[in-house]
Amino acid sequence: MTSLSTVRQQVLAGIDSHLVRRLAGPLLILLAAYGIVPLVADQYVIESLLLPFLSLSLAAVGLNLLTGSAGQLSLGTAAFMAVGAYGAYNVVLRLPWVPMLLAFVLGGIAAAAIGIVFGLPSLRLRGFYLAVSTLAAQFFVQWVFTKFSWFSNDNTSGVITAPQLRAFGLVFSEPTARYLFCLTVVMLLGLAAERLLATTTGKHFIAIRDNELAARIIGVPVLKTKITAFALSSFIIGVAGALWAFAYIRTVEPHGFNLDRSFQILFIIIIGGLGSIRGSFLGAAFIVVLPLVLSRLGSAIFGGIFDSGVVEMCQRMIIGVLIILFLILEPDGLAAVGRRLGPTLRRLLWRQ
Amino acid sequence: MMADQIQFFFEVLIGGLLSGVMYSLVALGFVLIYKTSGVLNFAQGSMVLFAALTFVQLREKGLPFAVAFLITLILMAVLGITVERTVMRPLLNRSPIVLFLATLGLSYIIEAGAQLIWGTQVHALDLGISDTPIQVGPVSISQFDISAALISGTLVAALVFFFQRTRTGLTFRAVADDPFAALAVGLRLSRIWALVWITAGLIALVAGLLWGARLGVQFSLSLIVLKAFPVLVLGGFDSILGTIVGGLIIGATEKLAEVFVGPLFGGGIETWFAYVVALVFLLIRPTGLFGQKVVERV
Numbered sequence: 001m002t003s004l005s006t007v008r009q010q011v012l013a014g015i016d017s018h019l020v021r022r023l024a025g026p027l028l029i030l031l032a033a034y035g036i037v038p039l040v041a042d043q044y045v046i047e048s049l050l051l052p053f054l055s056l057s058l059a060a061v062g063l064n065l066l067t068g069s070a071g072q073l074s075l076g077t078a079a080f081m082a083v084g085a086y087g088a089y090n091v092v093l094r095l096p097w098v099p100m101l102l103a104f105v106l107g108g109i110a111a112a113a114i115g116i117v118f119g120l121p122s123l124r125l126r127g128f129y130l131a132v133s134t135l136a137a138q139f140f141v142q143w144v145f146t147k148f149s150w151f152s153n154d155n156t157s158g159v160i161t162a163p164q165l166r167a168f169g170l171v172f173s174e175p176t177a178r179y180l181f182c183l184t185v186v187m188l189l190g191l192a193a194e195r196l197l198a199t200t201t202g203k204h205f206i207a208i209r210d211n212e213l214a215a216r217i218i219g220v221p222v223l224k225t226k227i228t229a230f231a232l233s234s235f236i237i238g239v240a241g242a243l244w245a246f247a248y249i250r251t252v253e254p255h256g257f258n259l260d261r262s263f264q265i266l267f268i269i270i271i272g273g274l275g276s277i278r279g280s281f282l283g284a285a286f287i288v289v290l291p292l293v294l295s296r297l298g299s300a301i302f303g304g305i306f307d308s309g310v311v312e313m314c315q316r317m318i319i320g321v322l323i324i325l326f327l328i329l330e331p332d333g334l335a336a337v338g339r340r341l342g343p344t345l346r347r348l349l350w351r352q
Numbered sequence: 353m354m355a356d357q358i359q360f361f362f363e364v365l366i367g368g369l370l371s372g373v374m375y376s377l378v379a380l381g382f383v384l385i386y387k388t389s390g391v392l393n394f395a396q397g398s399m400v401l402f403a404a405l406t407f408v409q410l411r412e413k414g415l416p417f418a419v420a421f422l423i424t425l426i427l428m429a430v431l432g433i434t435v436e437r438t439v440m441r442p443l444l445n446r447s448p449i450v451l452f453l454a455t456l457g458l459s460y461i462i463e464a465g466a467q468l469i470w471g472t473q474v475h476a477l478d479l480g481i482s483d484t485p486i487q488v489g490p491v492s493i494s495q496f497d498i499s500a501a502l503i504s505g506t507l508v509a510a511l512v513f514f515f516q517r518t519r520t521g522l523t524f525r526a527v528a529d530d531p532f533a534a535l536a537v538g539l540r541l542s543r544i545w546a547l548v549w550i551t552a553g554l555i556a557l558v559a560g561l562l563w564g565a566r567l568g569v570q571f572s573l574s575l576i577v578l579k580a581f582p583v584l585v586l587g588g589f590d591s592i593l594g595t596i597v598g599g600l601i602i603g604a605t606e607k608l609a610e611v612f613v614g615p616l617f618g619g620g621i622e623t624w625f626a627y628v629v630a631l632v633f634l635l636i637r638p639t640g641l642f643g644q645k646v647v648e649r650v
Contacts, residue, residue, distance in 0.1 A: 124634070124635060127449075128392050128448070129589075129634060132582070132627065132630065133631055135581060136627035136630075139627060140624040140627070142623075259578075267457075309472060313465075314464070316460045316463070317461050317465055317468070319457070319460055320459070320460030320461035323453065324457040327450055327453060327454050328439075328443060331450065
């Protein structure tokens with residue numbers, strides 16, 4: 001009897017410590033993100049680092065579902081962000097009785113719809129032919145928002161100024177409040193994406209990426225899965241675009257969602273790790289912080305000899321070099337680096 | 353009145369066809385590399401920019417045309433070999449998407465590097481070809497366009513001859529067909545790939561000169577890759593003939609649409625129209641006009 005209860009105790013203790021170990025990391029991050037960051041971060045850090053970081057992370061999560069997990073290369077991410085942003089803006093503008101959160105969802109759905117339209121060619125096209133189709137989305141959407149001022153409430157150059165963030169009867173206008181709002185949305189959608197990858201649909205994504213023909217043969221509904229990937233990915237990217245417009249820069253022009261933005265998000269998932277949700281966040285942090293570090297470093301070493309143009313060119317070169325280095329040396333990106341460092345860190349922490 | 357419209361239509365059409373040949377020229381650089389190494393080289397546009405900037409700067413330093421051309425060509429060759437050694441070789445046997453992404457990174461490096469070295473000002477480039485329109489029957493055509501199309505056409509013909517009739521061309525085709533078999537019969541893949549990149553550099557140089565003379569040598573020159581993509585899609589990524597026909601179709605429809613359809617939407621449709629043409633076409637023929645139909649094995 002005693003032996004049985006000891007066993008039971010041991011098992012329970014085992015589960016307990018396992019759970020604690022597994023959840024400790026995420027809980028610590030949540031605690032830091034909600035508890036500590038708002039206390040220590042000043043306005044500058046929030047407005048020019050954390051808010052772009054969160055929106056770009058979410059966009060990267062969306063792209064990672066499509067490109068990293070389902071293996072469909074997209075060069076039109078910024079277009080779907082634009083649809084999300086302009087969609088949410090128009091819902092708020094034209095249907096004032098719709099709660100803003102719902103407007104974000106509708107913006108995301110609009111992006112998903114456009115995503116499906118430009119994803120339809122994926123039923124017949126593969127690889128680079130498909131990538132060209134997403135480029136079509138990029139140019140077409142940008143043209144629409146520049147040319148048709150209806151979308152920007154008759155602003156002739158297509159610029160929109162987002163109204164204040166509101167949800168649940170609260171106004172999120174302070175930087176800290178906008179940060180918390182963004183954080184919550186990004187956390188929820190990030191978690192949903194992570195869960196999605198564990199479902200059958202998620203497994204189907206990966207099967208199609210790894211070998212489409214083989215996937216078809218073992219019974220994966222290829223067409224349905226591809227369209228689902230385009231829809232879900234574009235939805236998340238659309239919401240990211242809405243966050244970008246409403247919480248981060250607030251005055252948006254169509255040009256802000258150009259091809260360079262699409263490439264930037266592609267770079268985030270390469271550096272962070274293709275197919276890794278966690279990697280999307282690491283990559284976004286890297287891409288947001290890198291220019292700052294480089295310009296600080298540059299002015300510390302060289303003083304003010306170089307003008308901003310030269311600094312920008314250097315940054316582009318460094319990003320290009322980093323992309324190639326990551327692809328050659330660390331194809332699974334920062335997420336893989338994290339995985340390798342994780343156990344070491346944990347051992348150090350738990351040994352005490 | 354009617355005759356005027358028909359005449360105008362033909363002027364637009366011919367102008368479109370001629371600029372289509374110049375699109376083909378850019379697309380050709382892609383096809384060459386894609387055919388032999390399976391890499392869709394996004395950096396082709398930045399190579400065009402780099403070549404044009406280098407050439408124009410050398411000319412402005414007072415070098416004669418031939419010398420400037422030769423020096424630029426040598427630089428392009430060095431660039432090609434470097435890319436093959438440092439980027440393509442370590443990524444051997446990786447997925448096409450990874451290779452494409454690497455060339456995307458490469459395009460950032462070359463583009464920014466070219467502008468760091470040579471500056472960001474717009475340079476005018478005069479090739480000594482006059483741009484006065486000449487009259488062919490009732491239709492007037494830009495002389496520059498004709499010359500550019502002739503030069504492009506000659507280069508394309510030379511390349512086709514090279515591929516079909518020379519020993520090196522044969523090895524290129526062998527590598528394109530089956531790299532492993534080529535390796536097995538003793539072809540040196542890396543040397544061939546380096547040669548391919550050098551040839552792509554030559555094409556980039558010619559394209560850079562022609563487009564540079566037309567638009568001015570500046571950053572936006574690297575954006576002509578975006579004009580080449582629909583041509584590639586239409587013609588098939590691996591067909592030289594396809595790029596020519598694709599270029600002509602895209603050039604003509606784009607110009608016609610710009611002039612006759614564009615005003616209905618307030619203009620500016622040339623950024624995406626070619627893509628839509630290519631896409632609609634693709635839905636009917638997924639491998640382009642002349643693309644190879646690939647049978648996949650599991």
